[in-house]
Amino acid sequence: DNNWVDVLDSGALPEDDVIGVEVQGRDIAIYECEGEYFATDNICTHGHARLCDGFLEDGEIECPLHQGRFDIRTGKALCEPLTEDIRSYPVKVEQGRVWLQLE
Numbered sequence: 527d528n529n530w531v532d533v534l535d536s537g538a539l540p541e542d543d544v545i546g547v548e549v550q551g552r553d554i555a556i557y558e559c560e561g562e563y564f565a566t567d568n569i570c571t572h573g574h575a576r577l578c579d580g581f582l583e584d585g586e587i588e589c590p591l592h593q594g595r596f597d598i599r600t601g602k603a604l605c606e607p608l609t610e611d612i613r614s615y616p617v618k619v620e621q622g623r624v625w626l627q628l629e
């Protein structure tokens with residue numbers, strides 16, 4: 527209901543790490559940060575790079591191509607060369623699974 531999609535075993539994502547998953551044809555990045563999970567689109571808003579190949583630190587993901595950084599909680603673009611925020615998605619963990627709300 528409400529379009530929650532089961533995307534991942536929560537044990538599949540190590541602490542403070544990011545993984546790319548395909549969800550209903552979309553490329554999504556799932557993040558773990560201090561026991562909480564977050565999700566954004568995986569393709570950078572600046573160019574064709576996958577954020578899951580980037581560097582996650584202190585709740586920020588750094589794009590591997592030109593080192594733009596997004597806040598993983600909100601998708602907010604934090605520095606140049608980014609000009610556009612990235613879409614973020616609501617996430618919940620239930621029964622050991624990570625769920626994502628697409629709409």
Ligand code: FES
Nearest residue numbers: 570573589592594
């Ligand atoms: Fe991500 Fe340029 S492609 S910062």
